[in-house]
Amino acid sequence: MARATSRNARIGWTVAAWLVALLIFFPILYTIVTSLKTEQEAIAGFDLIPSFTLESYATVQSQNNYWRPFTNSVILSVGSTLLALIVAIPAAWAMAFSPTKRTRDILMWMLSTKMMPAVAVLVPIYLIFLRTGLMDTRIGLTILLMLINLPIVVWMLYTYFREIPGEILEAARMDGATLRDEILYVLTPMAIPGIASTLLLNIILAWNEAFWTIQLTTTNAAPLSAFIASFSSPQGLFWAKLSAASVMAIAPILVLGWFSQKQLVRGLTFGAVK
Amino acid sequence: MATRQTQGLARLMRAPAIILLFVWMIVPLGMTLYYSFLNYNMLNPGMTSWAGWFNYRYFYTDPAFLESIRNTLVLVGGVLAVTVVGGIFIAMLIDKPIWGQGIVRILVISPFFVMPPVAALIWKNMIMHPSYGVLADVAKFFGAQPVDWFAQYPLTSIILIVAWQWLPFATLILLTSLQSLDTEQMEAAEMDGAPAYARFLYLVLPHMARAITVVILIQTIFLLGIYAEILVTTNGGPGSASTNLTFLIYKAARLNFDIGGAAAGGIIAVVLANIVAIFLMRAVGRNLD
Amino acid sequence: MGQITLQGVAKRFGEVEVIPPLDLTIEDGEFVVFVGPSGCGKSTLLRLIAGLEDVSGGRILIDGADATDASPAKRGLAMVFQSYALYPHMSVRKNIAFPMKMAGVPKPEQDRRIEAAARALNLTNYLDRRPGQLSGGQRQRVAIGRAIVREPAAFLFDEPLSNLDAALRVGMRLEISELHNRLKTTMIYVTHDQVEAMTMADKIVVLQAGRIEQVGSPLDLYHRPRNVFVAGFIGSPRMNLFGGAAAAEYGAQTIGVRPEHIRISAEGGKWKGRVGVSEHLGSDSFFYVEGTGLAETVTVRSGGEIALHHGDTVWLTPDEGKIHTFDRNGDRI
Numbered sequence: 001m002a003r004a005t006s007r008n009a010r011i012g013w014t015v016a017a018w019l020v021a022l023l024i025f026f027p028i029l030y031t032i033v034t035s036l037k038t039e040q041e042a043i044a045g046f047d048l049i050p051s052f053t054l055e056s057y058a059t060v061q062s063q064n065n066y067w068r069p070f071t072n073s074v075i076l077s078v079g080s081t082l083l084a085l086i087v088a089i090p091a092a093w094a095m096a097f098s099p100t101k102r103t104r105d106i107l108m109w110m111l112s113t114k115m116m117p118a119v120a121v122l123v124p125i126y127l128i129f130l131r132t133g134l135m136d137t138r139i140g141l142t143i144l145l146m147l148i149n150l151p152i153v154v155w156m157l158y159t160y161f162r163e164i165p166g167e168i169l170e171a172a173r174m175d176g177a178t179l180r181d182e183i184l185y186v187l188t189p190m191a192i193p194g195i196a197s198t199l200l201l202n203i204i205l206a207w208n209e210a211f212w213t214i215q216l217t218t219t220n221a222a223p224l225s226a227f228i229a230s231f232s233s234p235q236g237l238f239w240a241k242l243s244a245a246s247v248m249a250i251a252p253i254l255v256l257g258w259f260s261q262k263q264l265v266r267g268l269t270f271g272a273v274k
Numbered sequence: 275m276a277t278r279q280t281q282g283l284a285r286l287m288r289a290p291a292i293i294l295l296f297v298w299m300i301v302p303l304g305m306t307l308y309y310s311f312l313n314y315n316m317l318n319p320g321m322t323s324w325a326g327w328f329n330y331r332y333f334y335t336d337p338a339f340l341e342s343i344r345n346t347l348v349l350v351g352g353v354l355a356v357t358v359v360g361g362i363f364i365a366m367l368i369d370k371p372i373w374g375q376g377i378v379r380i381l382v383i384s385p386f387f388v389m390p391p392v393a394a395l396i397w398k399n400m401i402m403h404p405s406y407g408v409l410a411d412v413a414k415f416f417g418a419q420p421v422d423w424f425a426q427y428p429l430t431s432i433i434l435i436v437a438w439q440w441l442p443f444a445t446l447i448l449l450t451s452l453q454s455l456d457t458e459q460m461e462a463a464e465m466d467g468a469p470a471y472a473r474f475l476y477l478v479l480p481h482m483a484r485a486i487t488v489v490i491l492i493q494t495i496f497l498l499g500i501y502a503e504i505l506v507t508t509n510g511g512p513g514s515a516s517t518n519l520t521f522l523i524y525k526a527a528r529l530n531f532d533i534g535g536a537a538a539g540g541i542i543a544v545v546l547a548n549i550v551a552i553f554l555m556r557a558v559g560r561n562l563d
Numbered sequence: 564m565g566q567i568t569l570q571g572v573a574k575r576f577g578e579v580e581v582i583p584p585l586d587l588t589i590e591d592g593e594f595v596v597f598v599g600p601s602g603c604g605k606s607t608l609l610r611l612i613a614g615l616e617d618v619s620g621g622r623i624l625i626d627g628a629d630a631t632d633a634s635p636a637k638r639g640l641a642m643v644f645q646s647y648a649l650y651p652h653m654s655v656r657k658n659i660a661f662p663m664k665m666a667g668v669p670k671p672e673q674d675r676r677i678e679a680a681a682r683a684l685n686l687t688n689y690l691d692r693r694p695g696q697l698s699g700g701q702r703q704r705v706a707i708g709r710a711i712v713r714e715p716a717a718f719l720f721d722e723p724l725s726n727l728d729a730a731l732r733v734g735m736r737l738e739i740s741e742l743h744n745r746l747k748t749t750m751i752y753v754t755h756d757q758v759e760a761m762t763m764a765d766k767i768v769v770l771q772a773g774r775i776e777q778v779g780s781p782l783d784l785y786h787r788p789r790n791v792f793v794a795g796f797i798g799s800p801r802m803n804l805f806g807g808a809a810a811a812e813y814g815a816q817t818i819g820v821r822p823e824h825i826r827i828s829a830e831g832g833k834w835k836g837r838v839g840v841s842e843h844l845g846s847d848s849f850f851y852v853e854g855t856g857l858a859e860t861v862t863v864r865s866g867g868e869i870a871l872h873h874g875d876t877v878w879l880t881p882d883e884g885k886i887h888t889f890d891r892n893g894d895r896i
Contacts, residue, residue: 013370020364021381024441027396028384030408034400046411087294090287098284106292113299117547118499119520120540123527124305147298154291170615171648175662175709176636185661189652208389210502211520215528229391229506239406242399246392257387258380265450269488273447 028250035243042239056244066248068219069227073249075138076213076223077206080145081199084153087146089195092157093187097169107158110151118148118211129216138221141213145206153202156267160194197263200256207253224249303544309537316531329538338514338522339539343546345429346518349436350497350550352429354490356437361444361489362482368445369452379449386442390502397435398424398507428508428516435503440496444489451485452478494554498547519543564626565716565749566591567612571621574607574773581607582773584621589717589751589766591626594743597753598760599770599796605753606721608770612751613719614638625716636665641710642719645726647702649694655681655705656690662713673712680708683742700731707742717749724759736762757797761785769793791893794819800849800864802887805857809834815888815896822849822864824885829871832878836861838871852877 022029034042035057036050060066095103125144134140164187172186210225217226228249231242257264265273313325333339368378385393401407402423410420423431455478463473501520504510510517510525517525523543527536567589574582582604589595597605610616612623614635622631630638641662649658656677663673681687684704694702703723710718720739724732740763743750754760760767761781769776769784769792777789781797788794794802802819810818826832827850836855841848848869851860861879871877888896 010371010373013367014372014374017367017370017372017378018374020367021378024364024438025381025384027393027401027438028388030400031396043406046408087291091291094284094287098281100281100284106288110291110295112551113295115495115547115551116299116303117520117540117543119501119523120544120547121302121306122523123309123533123537123540124302126527127305127533128302147294150291150295150298165646165648167644167646167648168650170613170635171642171644171709172650172661173615173635174613174640174642175713176665177661178636178665181665186650190650204387208387210390211499214391214502214505215524225389225391225502228389228395229502231395231506239399242395246396249392250388253389254384254387257383261379261383261446264383264386265447268443268492269447269485273450273485273488 028254031243031246034240035247037240037243039238039240042243056240057248060241060245060248064227064245066227066245069222069224070248072138072217072221073207073223073225076142076145076221077203079138079142080149080206081153081202083142083146084150084202085157085195085199088150088153088157092154092161093191095154096158096161096164097187107155110154114151122215125212126215134216136217136220136222141216141221141223144212144216145209148209148212149202149205152205152267153198156198156201157194159266160198161191163194164190197260197267200260201263201267204253204257204260306537306540309533310541312534312537314533316533325534329534330542333535333538333542338517341514342517342519342522345514345516346498346520346546348429349433349500349518350494352433353437353440353497354493356433357440357444357493358486358489360437360441361448362486364441364445365448365452366478368449379446383442383446385438386440386446388439390439391506393439394435394503394506397431397438402431424508424516425512428512432500432503432507432516435507436497436500439503440493443493447485447489448482451482455481491554494550498543498550519546564591565589566624566626567717567749567751568624568627569612569621570624572608572611572618572623573620574604574611574616575619580773582611585773585775587768587775587778589749591749592747594740594750594752594763594765595768596760596764596766597751597768597770598755598757599776601755603770604773605755605770607773609642609719609721609751609753613640613642639713639716640719641713641715641717642721643703643706643710643723645722647694647706647723647726649702649705649709651694654691654693655686655697655708658694658705659708659712662709666713676712677708680711683711684708684738699727700735703727703735704738707739711742711746715748717751720750720752722753722755724754724756739763758799761797767797769796787895788819788887789895791817791819791889794887794889800862803858803861807857809857810888813886813888816891817889817893819887819889820881821885822862824882825861825863826880826882827852827863827865827869827871828878828880829875830878832880834861834879836877836879838873838875838877841871841873850877852879855879 030048033048033050036052036054037047038051038053038055041047041051095107129135129140132140168186168190169182172182177186207223208225210229213223213226214229217223228245231238231245310329311325311327313321313323313328315321364382368375368382372378388396399407402409404410404420404422404425407420409423413420421427459477460473463477468476499520500518501524504516504518504521508516510521514522519539520543523536523539526532526539569585569587571584571586572582573580573584597608599605607616611618614630614633618631622629624630625638625640650661653661659677659680660673663676668676677690678687681690684707686701686704686708689697689701694705697705706723723739724735727735736759739750739752743763752759752763764781766778767781767784768778771792777784777793779787784793784797788797791804795804798821800822802821803825804817804819806817810816834855834857836852839851839853839860841850846866848865848867850863850865850871852863853860855861863879890896
């Protein structure tokens with residue numbers, strides 16, 4: 001409410017909110033803490049104060065060749081997002097600025113392709129990848145992730161572009177701008193923030209994709225999601241190492257995510273909630 | 275004229291995306307449909323033959339199939355219930371005038387950015403492990419017997435993990451919606467003598483209806499395809515107690531090399547997804563547009 | 564130069580005829596206001612002139628040359644939009660410079676014109692700000708500045724003041740009128756506010772449902788409305804319109820008397836009634852008289868301070884020379 005809340009009530013709400021927030025964040029926090037412990041400390045029972053050793057990080061990097069999956073994750077997520085943008089920007093642009101009667105239907109259809117369960121096409125995609133030699137290659141997976149996220153990218157861009165008021169384009173036309181000028185001087189500068197947040201969000205989505213990356217890679221093209229999944233049975237001894245690997249896998253995207261939380265809502269709800 | 279000239283250009287600009295998506299949708303789906311009528315095992319590729327409806331009948335009579343359908347629905351429903359109710363509660367809490375709201379938001383949103391395998395591993399080993407997990411420590415502290423979560427409550431455990439991942443999404447969307455609620459409307463209701471619960475029931479909830487709808491729709495799309503969380507925790511077990519449809523098909527294709535069977539399962543998954551989609555659209559469609 | 568002629572210009576959206584074929588000539592240097600209720604097609608007509616919509620029929624001549632198929636840029640017209648349509652990512656200076664940049668005006672000339680426009684519009688101190696940092700009135704000025712520097716054949720204004728508050732609106736109204744006096748350029752101004760139309764226009768075009776109801780000077784329209792619609796639309800408060808016996812007495816279907824042409828008296832007169840609400844503005848008093856049997860309420864305007872109160876019985880007498888009579892079709896007799 002706009003009116004001043006009593007100090008006591010505010011303290012109460014603050015404590016409650018922080019408790020809930022810390023509870024939700026706890027698994028991540030505890031993973032970070034554990035990653036800074038030695039393996040002996042890690043299985044020695046609950047303790048929030050580690051010995052702050054970076055031993056596990058060093059081990060993960062040297063023994064498990066951490067950098068290979070990390071590089072793969074970067075290439076796959078950024079590459080697939082850029083590819084998707086190249087295809088989606090013109091499409092979203094056309095649908096936002098010269099819509100036809102069918103534009104809405106096309107958009108709904110695109111969204112409906114997201115409803116198709118990935119597992120339904122597991123068999124053919126798996127076989128195609130096997131037979132064309134795309135299995136466990138970065139290029140194959142990049143194209144696949146691009147196709148998976150394309151509908152979302154088109155939708156997000158469309159909702160951003162739609163917000164550029166039509167009167168501004170008309171003003172530009174009245175001011176003597178040609179189509180080229182219009183795109184170069186008016187539309188592009190106004191569209192860049194929307195494109196940037198679409199880029200950010202889809203890098204996050206692609207980075208965290210964990211069905212196809214696990215199905216279609218073994219070692220060569222495996223990104224962090226597949227790499228981590230291979231840790232599924234450390235059985236006792238490797239708690240700290242597992243934590244270190246986890247922290248390294250999520251840290252970059254966690255930070256990106258914090259920056260993009262405002263765009264996240266409208267992006268993932270296709271502009272339905274702002 | 276300007277308008278006519280841009281129409282042609284617009285068609286050209288739309289075409290690549292539409293063609294790509296169309297091919298992406300139709301070709302693999304067509305292949306799945308074709309394979310679903312074949313006797314085709316990767317261990318025995320020479321023996322491939324026409325199977326008719328055999329794969330479907332086989333899949334349908336497999337007791338694991340009905341169980342996987344049930345598990346899929348329980349998983350989706352359970353996660354939706356936890357995230358929507360929890361999301362409303364947490365969103366309202368964060369919306370209060372609290373100190374450090376920005377940091378609270380960041381803490382709450384964080385699990386959403388944790389990739390599924392990592393989330394599952396953290397919960398499996400750090401939190402729910404029967405001997406080294408934090409919950410076991412807590413149980414020991416109170417002198418109770420630690421619970422072997424994934425053996426005793428496999429599906430519940432997975433629901434818990436997935437709900438933890440999606441709670442931030444629901445919270446953030448509901449919070450955004452809550453913050454767009456007109457404060458004057460709330461003040462008017464207060465002047466009209468509406469107590470807090472009535473304001474929640476008659477103003478806040480209806481205002482959030484659209485956001486709740488969106489949360490349910492989008493989460494359902496993703497939740498039907500839950501895979502990595504199951505793979506790294508229970509591997510579908512014990513038995514098929516935590517196998518959803520996605521995981522069942524994965525097992526058929528990748529562990530049993532049964533291409534025909536997996537394809538038939540895939541087609542069933544498509545049908546199921548469509549039923550859910552139609553049902554959802556009908557139930558919640560009124561709240562959109 | 565800026566003479567604009569519309570010959571049989573029509574606009575259809577699909578099956579819907581928004582503007583039936585109409586003819587209109589706007590002389591060079593005139594300030595013309597298109598006025599009418601919302602949805603009457605006035606904005607569409609302006610956009611047809613601007614070239615932002617294609618005509619469905621007829622021709623548009625600008626200074627005698629056919630501009631029907633010319634692109635908006637080629638018509639040499641400048642437009643000020645209702646939302647101002649400023650480029651949010653450009654500074655005020657860049658906004659104003661944009662049309663000149665597009666036209667390839669040399670840089671020194673651009674700067675000269677920007678300085679001149681900024682001085683005229685009190686924007687000199689804001690040239691390096693973004694539109695988002697300006698108030699509504701300032702944005703409006705930038706939009707006008709962007710139009711001025713093009714030195715267009717005519718200015719088109721699409722409800723430019725509707726997003727401003729009342730005080731600013733009066734100020735901007737005066738500024739636009741002054742601008743017209745100074746530049747002597749043709750201006751076409753669209754509004755639904757008949758006060759704006761009356762105060763600014765040389766010539767008013769009253770539109771209803773895409774049809775021109777009347778064209779004339781403000782006082783023309785005030786004194787000799789061509790039909791009931793114009794009579795009711797022009798003038799504030801509205802003209803009183805009576806039917807029935809009161810009208811029959813003048814051999815008309817409907818008669819109209821403006822509030823300022825009715826005398827109100829506590830002693831005696833033609834029509835008897837009872838004072839309902841009264842509004843005292845100091846310079847004027849308005850009485851809403853009920854129970855006359857003529858209409859629900861009769862509005863009367865009276866100078867100065869008259870001591871009449873709610874419920875008082877009064878008599879109303881129209882100024883016989885100022886009664887407007889209309890026939891069965893609503894046309895002036």
